[in-house]
Amino acid sequence: MDVSRRQFITITGAATLSLASTPVFGQPAKKGRVVVIGGGFGGATAARYIRKLDPEIAVTLVEINPQYTTCPLGNAVMAGFVKLKSITHNYDVLRERYGVNVIHDAVIDIDPVSKTVRLQGGSELVYDRLVMSPGIGFRWGAIEGYDQAASELMPHAWKGGSQIQLLRKQLHAMPDGGVAVVTAPEIPYRCPPGPYERASLMAYYLKKYKPRCKVLVMDAKPNFPKAHLFKQGWESLYPGMVEWVSSDSGGQVIEVQAKEGILINSEGDAVKADVASVIPPQQAAKIAHVADLVDQSGWCPVELRTFESTRHSAIHVIGDSAIARPMPKSGYSANSQAKVVALAVVAYLNGNEPGEPSLINTCFSFVAPDHVVSVSAVYRFGEKGLKAVRGGGGRTFMNGDFEAEARFARSWYKNIIADTFGQRT
Ligand SMILES: Cc1cc2nc3c(=O)[nH]c(=O)nc-3n(C[C@H](O)[C@H](O)[C@H](O)COP(=O)(O)OP(=O)(O)OC[C@H]3O[C@@H](n4cnc5c(N)ncnc54)[C@H](O)[C@@H]3O)c2cc1C
Incomplete structure (x- = not known):
């Protein structure tokens, strides 16, 4: 030196x-x-x-x-x-x-x-x-009865790791003919299409092993991202199996009784779930x-x-x-x-x-292992701040090449891991 x-x-x-x-x-x-x-x-x-x-x-x-x-x-x-x-x-x-x-x-x-x-x-x-x-952090208590202890019974599985394993275990142990519920919060939250991907892949697993089961999505919103593409996938791949309930039709869950597996909506109606993944409202x-x-x-x-x-x-x-x-x-x-x-x-x-700067995002969502839908955008600064560039992005076409998108999604994962952690998967 x-x-x-x-x-x-x-x-x-x-x-x-x-x-x-x-x-x-x-x-x-x-x-x-x-x-x-x-x-x-x-x-x-x-x-x-x-x-x-x-x-x-x-x-x-x-x-x-x-x-x-x-x-x-x-x-x-x-x-x-x-x-x-x-x-x-x-x-x-x-x-x-x-x-x-x-x-x-x-x-x-x-x-x-x-x-x-x-x-x-x-x-x-x-x-x-x-x-x-x-x-993210969770707004514990925003849904009455949903706290950290309740999440051990009704996993959010929204931070990866042990919660995903718990949800997997519950899904795989579910009786044939049972009901799996996924709740979706209001915007903003991590991964806007994530709850619908979850419902899709629950249906994928259940159709294969427990075909008499149903998946219910209870939503705090009147609409959701890539809705037409998800709904098309549900109809073609899992007919009659996935039901989405919008906030306008009583989809918003305001209370849970985790030990009993009960979810209660804004109108006071109760739903009994065999498996419930409760994705609560979020914050920084x-x-x-x-x-x-x-x-x-x-x-x-x-x-x-x-x-x-x-x-x-x-x-x-x-x-x-x-x-x-x-x-x-x-x-x-x-x-x-x-x-x-x-x-x-x-x-x-x-x-x-x-x-x-110029920024970019693509969200791929699996509806099945070989059926993926996506939405992309490029962002730049204009007079009114950060804006999506017109023509800079796009989304999967209805009846698009979902299999090719599945290949792109897997390749995206490899590349982003290499870019983030500096290593190959
Ligand atoms: C089911 C699901 C599917 C998703 N799929 C996609 C997808 O396909 N594509 C996509 O782009 N995004 C997807 N997302 C979203 C993506 O996971 C998040 O948006 C992303 O992880 C956000 O990155 P981040 O760096 O903000 O936070 P994180 O990735 O959560 O990283 C935060 C890190 O900070 C650490 N930390 C927190 N507090 C402290 C502290 N006090 N001290 C030290 N360390 C701390 C945590 O341990 C954590 O490792 C998905 C999310 C979910 C839930």
């Missing part, structure tokens, strides 16, 4: 110690320190791209879990045609090839004035820029609330050119926690937003201004 480098570390080390009273850990960096909270689609992509764009920026990624199970393809795991292992990923490549300092711990507090992040394990990290992609993840990054909607307002919080400077919020209308809350949106943030952070830490 030459003298100037040693001096630099001494200087940055001293600055670090003056900022916090408890021990502060972090990599020495020539150009600055970035802390990323959350190692999902948004956070892992941001960490990787910042290091790719400028290896002189130190990046620390804080993620609670040592492995990440994706929600994409989670419904396929429930239906039994994809293995849980194949949608579970680790952080080895980020650590080893990209030099990201990965810490498995929970962030419990953020101080935007001293620019420090406190971890449950007791240590603190200092940042020049903070990127947050912590995902807890740490975004703790850090005062949410507004009255429960989500994080951001300046959409850089995803910098409008409430606290030098903190960028991406992914499901952010308000990024008209982009839906999806893994692909989070991945695209992460690249915009990586470019912005690298520009700021090099003394430059960020450029004008």
Whole structure:
């Protein structure tokens, strides 16, 4: 190490110690320190791209879990045609090839004035820029009787992992002739077409093994994304098996009695389910609330050119926690937003201004293993903010090539995993 480098570390080390009273850990960096909270689609992509764009920026990624199970393809795991292992990923490549300092711990507090992040394990990290992609939290109690304990009986399975396995187990143990219910919340929530994909793949499994069963979708909305395509798939693949009840016809569930398997709608009618997947109303993840990054909607307002919080400077919020209308809350949106943030952070830490971004999203939904429907959009800035570019996207045609879309969906999954975690599936 030459003298100037040693001096630099001494200087940055001293600055670090003056900022916090408890021990502060972090990599020495020539150009600055970035802390990323959350190692999902948004956070892992941001960490990787910042290091790719400028290896002189130190990046620390804080993620609670040592492995990440994706929600994409989670419904396929429930239906039994994809293995849980194949949608579970680790952080080895980020650590080893990209030099990201990965810490498995929970962030419990953020101080935007001293620019420090406190971890449950007791240590603190200092940042020049903070990127947050912590995902969603649930509005427990918004449906009466639906709390964390109730979700062990009526799984939401909306964060991957053990809940997906639980739902799979329940579905596979269901008696022939039984009723499976999926509830869908009001917008905004993670993965708008997800509840309908779940209903489709429940029907796929049940038609094969328990053909006298029914799937009921109870919706808090009067309509849903790609409705005509889903309905066409249900009619052709699972005739008479899937029923969708809109909010106009009493679809909104307002109470559950989880032990009894009962769901009660806004008109007071009760439905008895053999299996119920209750997807509750959502909000930004807890740490975004703790850090005062949410507004009255429960989500994080951001300046959409850089995803910098409008409430606290030098903190960028991406992914499901952010308000990024008209982009839906999806893994692909989070991945695209992460690249915009990586470019912005690298520009700021090099003394430059960020450029004008362009964003992208595609949502593929499985109606069956070889029958997929999709919707895509490209987003740019116009006079009225972020807008979908006319002609830049599209959706599956009625009677389209659903089999080809199924191939595209599987290929999309491989590519986005490689882009997010730096590894092949
Ligand atoms: C059934 C289902 C199917 C889906 N299918 C698709 C699909 O086909 N395509 C698609 O694009 N999207 C899909 N999605 C949506 C996608 O999963 C989410 O939009 C995406 O995961 C959002 O990424 P994120 O980075 O915001 O959050 P996440 O991916 O949830 O990552 C957040 C991470 O932050 C960590 N974290 C949270 N708080 C802390 C803390 N305090 N300290 C440290 N770490 C913390 C969490 O452990 C988690 O790993 C689907 C969702 C569901 C439920």
